[in-house]
Amino acid sequence: MAKITLDNLAHSYLPNPASEEDYALKELNHDWQDGAAYALLGASGCGKSTLLNIISGLLQPSQGRILFDGHDVTHAPTTERNIAQVFQFPVVYDTMTVRDNLAFPLRNRGRDEAYVAERVQEIARMIGMEDMLRRKARGLTADAKQKISLGRGMVRQDVNALLFDEPLTVIDPHMKWELRTQLKSLHRDFGHTMIYVTHDQTEALTFADKVVVMHDGRVVQIGTPEELFEQPEHTFVGYFIGSPGMNVIPARIEGDKAIVNGTEIELGHAYRPQEGKLEIGVRPEYARLSQAEGLPVKVRRVEDVGRHKVVRADFFGHDINIIAGEDDHVGADMNRVTFDADHVNVYADDWRVAPSERTTPAGEAA
């Protein structure tokens, strides 16, 4: 178990990267705290797997260093880093039995057979494959194979970190839930540092203490699920997390007012004058449809998704979403919207701008 430090880390798959565009992973400084469970969330192709492979040593970064508890392991091979990693698609050794598959990482490290047998039994119980131990791995379902892959990842107790690269993609939904619960309890019991790559926000938010959101080769925000929801640091986080995502509307900012098409919207805080592309972001949960107050909208469609209703509307030519409660009445005469001023965020060039009365300087995140 170790604290993993990324120091000025960046990676490009090209031999001579010229511009920032060439980097699959843009410069990054971050500490992965020992024993925490992280989720690495982002759309496909945003650099998540690249980052994971750099940590496990399958890939050498183009620049920067990786430290395990202060030791530089940037050029150390995978075996020296003592890391377990589970991949998106199942990897099993076809000609071995399930038992030998699970025992493989331990035997390769020369552990004695009594210990191996005990660990294998324990892991088999966890993944629910005790009665299949004698079977050959060939011909098992993708589900079962992935469970074996997960088991091989978990069988070593002394690993520095456990990395999961979208491990539950091929697992069916019911089993997904169960396995995720198992992973969480494993984390609780042994306190391994875990990094879990996914593009599924539910998976990320339920699994992790801290969620790292990546976009276009860059880490855009690291925070608790609540922080990601309340204060997305980047419009991408706003879109990507939440269902539906945050409404982003182009606006002008004047002090504690935002102006959209000549109409003023109250902001909870005052802001310094900003440069660049300015937008305000409001989560659908903080918008409310009403009859009398607020700004004019044209309701297009109401979707009842069960616990609440999603109102799709047109707001000065921009699509916005508003969430109404399950029992709220959405009438034909309701054509105005109000925003909860405290939950309206301001974005300059996609990055969140901190209000000026706070001590942090504006534009810090950029």
Add this chain to the structure above:
Amino acid sequence: MNKTVNQKAWFLVLPVLLLVAFSAVIPLMTVVNYSVQDTFGQNQFFWAGLAWFEEMLASERMWNALWRQMMFSGIILVIQVPLGIFVALNMPKSGAWSTVCLVLMSLPLLIPWNVVGTIWQIFGRVDIGLLGYTLDALGLEYNYTQDTLDAWVTLIVMDVWHWTSLVALLAFAGLKSIPDAYYQAAKIDQASRWKVFRYIELPKMSGVLTIAILLRFMDSFKIYTEPFVVTGGGPGNATTLLSIDLVKMALGQFDLGPAAAFSIMYFLVILLVSWVFYTVMTNLDKQEG
């Protein structure tokens, strides 16, 4: 589900039936025809029953040729399969060098059999051949026309040169189809190079290797042109493989009956061995599954 019965559909099978009849069934039947009859010329044939088959089964000449043939196929398989795998493992996996390797390796496969034979026939000659002359100059007494061992070594080296590429190319295709994740997982699991080969590469190649072994067995068992050009079956009968002996018997001695019986047994041996090998390999797969 109700199936429509339409007897006219048989006409659709007709072209294939005709093609197979002319390309395989009818020629084979003429051989069967010869194998059960005897002739004294003038196109007069007499029923001989299984006499030719009995004669051939009792013939030491045929058993010797069969024994030499099995030796030959066995030796070249034992060399070509591991060598092909070894070459495939060491080929660059991608990039320009990979293409260069593939092209270079395919070259021997493109050369016609009798040309390969001629190349080696000249290459091995002691008076003007590069190989023969060099070996002789080095003080090794090499002469494939007079020494049994030298003749065998020449034939085997020639076949290895000609056909190892096929095994290598098939093995390479098998290796290329292994996803990167397997190698990455093996690194994470701290598997040694040998274990990566034993538990990842070999199992993933087993399908193409089965094909490679089958192809190489069938082809080498039928080999005729190259040894005919190089040694002509000699010295003595030392390299008279089945095909060479068969041609001697059929066209040299014009013993059509025994030769036909011989051909049919030859064909059945190839069929039998291939079938047994294939069945065993696929059953192994099933048992493991």
